[in-house]
Amino acid sequence: MGDPRLIEIAPVTRVEGHGKVTIHLDGENNVDEARLHIVEFRGFERFIHGRLMWEVPVIVQRLCGICPVSHHLAAAKAMDMIVGVDQLTPTAEKMRRLMHYGQVMQSHVLHFFHLAAPDLLFGFGAPAEKRNIFEVLKEKPELAKRAVLMRKYGQEIIEATAGKKVHGTGAIPGGINRNLPLERRDHFLSTIDDMIEWARDALALARGYTLDNEEIVAGFGNFPSNYMSLVREDDGALDLYHGNLRALTSTGDVIFDQVPYTQYHERLVEEVRSWSYMKFPFIEALGPEAGWYRVGPLARMNTASFIDTPLANDAHKDLMGVTSGNPNNSTLANHWARMIEVLHCVEKIQDLLHDEDLQGDDLIVTGDRREEGFGVIEAPRGNLIHHYKVDQNDQVTYCNLIVSTTHNNEGMNRAVKDVAVKHLSGQPEITEGMLNHVEVAIRAYDPCLSCATHALGQMPLQVELFGADGHLLDTKAQCI
Template identity: 85%
Template sequence: MTEPRMIEISPVTRVEGHGKVTIHLDEENRVEEARLHIVEFRGFERFIRGRLMWEVPVIVQRLCGICPVSHHLAAAKAMDMIAGVDELTPTAEKMRRLMHYGQVMQSHVLHFFHLAAPDLLFGFGAPAEKRNIFEVIKEKPELGKRAVLMRKYGQEIIEATAGKKIHGTGAIPGGINRNLTIERRDHFLGSIDMMIEWALDAVKLARDYTQEHEALVAEFGSFPSNYMSLVRESDGALDLYHGSLRALSSTGDLIFDQIPYTRYHELIVEDVRSWSYMKFPFITELGPEAGWYRVGPLARMNTASFIDTPLADKAHAVLKAETGGVPNNSTLANHWARMIEVLHCIEKIRELLNDPDLQGTDLIAEGQRREEGIGVIEAPRGNLIHHYKVDEHDQVTYCNLIVSTTHNNEGMNRAVKDVAVKHLSGQAQITEGMLNHVEVAIRAYDPCLSCATHALGQMPLQVELFDAEGSMVDSRRQSI
């Protein structure tokens, strides 16, 4: 018998932002509790107040250098609503979609090849010095080359539509501030077929891993949950840029469907817990115990009726067949879903590049001014909500952001505990490789921890002072 102890993984590696995991062991080295803690605080919901509505789509991107386009577009959609614009011009709509597909593509490629692939290719327990992108490039140079060039292609799409690869300015309230030149179009068309071929190979790589490791995938941080995403309003198809909200249970039953995203606050509630700066959303009608849900690539594969690009739709059907058409609850299957979305994005990019509307000159629409706007988009990591109110001087008076990683907070914590219990409990000696199993479960969600650390209402800061015997002698609490 040993003394109870706590193991800390700090920081969690190969994710965006700063977080740690604490694992509490009893006297027999059994896991009693394991949690993912978000230890950084960034108060964008507070300091965006007072800024002009025209500035918001540019400012909020500074939340993140990995998914700035997602925040840019979600904020722009909210400002469209405030500007009274319910329908963009064809050129503005398609330029924004092109920007978004480039963003989702490059982000998914970055995560799969650069962050997750070292675990999948070399094993979760491989030496730490082996689990990195440089070793992937060394052992599989062709795969490494594709990883770099595919991400480069997506970033160049962003640059052409937003003005810069990171923190661009392309989307403005009511539209877009540029179109796509013929020269840039032809440049992208020159390698689009190669991108599709590489994406098909990536889907096969992720699918083969999932199927060849069926037993591992089935038990590794996997559990039933609800799922939520946007789907296309007309037919329930996958739509990463716009749509209505759909939520399914773990057995595929509809919880709600085709609900306008402007009503999100009627559907979900954000819970606050003392040990994390990240909130815990749940579906209102189900309550906090049964109402938590997951978002992201696998959630979108579960909720979408079909995909409107042929190659991705065929791949989607294969994924769905793995579970007989009911939702797939396997956390590691997110990687397969992620590569299907890369294929879909490239197919949509090809479709848009051949659309003459991208060379249009009607870029901005106008409408009747409103005081409140809500913009929702499917970011690479899942559903992203931006909600703003402005006053008569065009200054922001209210901001609420619910980002993808926040939606997944409960799911990630359950995955952390599940993996810790299965792979650490009862072990006389816990190795770095064992601990990496816990990180692998977190990485499957591709979390963006920087994006997820915000405050709305009362977010307590609590400091507790303990004496040498472990008794608390003083405590101070401040709400910020």
């Protein structure tokens, strides 16, 4: 029997932010433990203290350059409560929804085509120099062109509703600061049919991969879990902007349903572990061992009763039919679910562009001042919670953020271990293909590590193998 070893993947690539994976091998080269570590800390929940409430929706979106709109809107919803507003004007709510659908659309397209597609099209074990968007451009130029134009469309929707494509200012406490001019509406309508067609084709690609590679998909980072998301009040439909909380078990049993998100802290507990800056939430009634859960596109498909746009609803039925209506526990099925949401967002955008309320002038309302506000939204990566308290001087005194990637922390760790056990155990040396299998499992969740830990940037992938005595045995590096 040999000495135990440690493999470190630092950082994980083709994700947003910094993270590393450590894989502990026993003396027979079998995986003993595998963990996803979040190694950077920025502390947004602390340094937002003292800032004026009016600044918050603009400041907090600096958490991320990929999904700033989600933070912008969640914070704005919380500040709506602070200024005493429970119901926005029709123009304000529909402009915010249009902004959000554009955000979810462009974020999902970015992830699927730019980050995940190289693995899906060329294989998890393909050479590293093959697994990138430039090779997708060479091999499938029309597909890559559509991906660029779809993301551009979503970003232009954000620009029209928020003022800028990144870090806009459109949502303000109590409403919105602009409407949608007719010329911008007509611009978006001129290509909406293309967006519908391309979204359907992208969905077919993701669906086909999942069903055609059933052996890979069924055995890759799969395990039962609980699921949680917002659902629409009363009927339980998918609602990415607003609703109540629903949580289900892996077999579809209800844990809680139609819980107002202002009561999230009565249902969820955030556990701290010594080896990560990211917390581990769980459902308090079930405890930390059984109460962890997953969020995101697949979780939303599992929890939603139906989807209120016809094409996406048909696709939802198709996905759920694979598991006879029960929750789907497949990690890689997130890609299929993600493309269903792209189609849903495009359908919603089409409907809203025909709504005259977008040209309305009634943009903001006010009410009786409160000291506490909650804003919850379904971000591209899953449920996003913003919770603030504000004093009589309009200064923030408390801030708690639970982002999608934090909700998924336990799930990602379990996926890492499952894949490591299957692709590393018994292997005498590190292989690049093995390392990428581990990263593929993480990328399926589309994690935003700077949102969850408040870190920023990317570095080359570096993997180091240490012996039990702490000496460096081997190292490999790659830049992606």
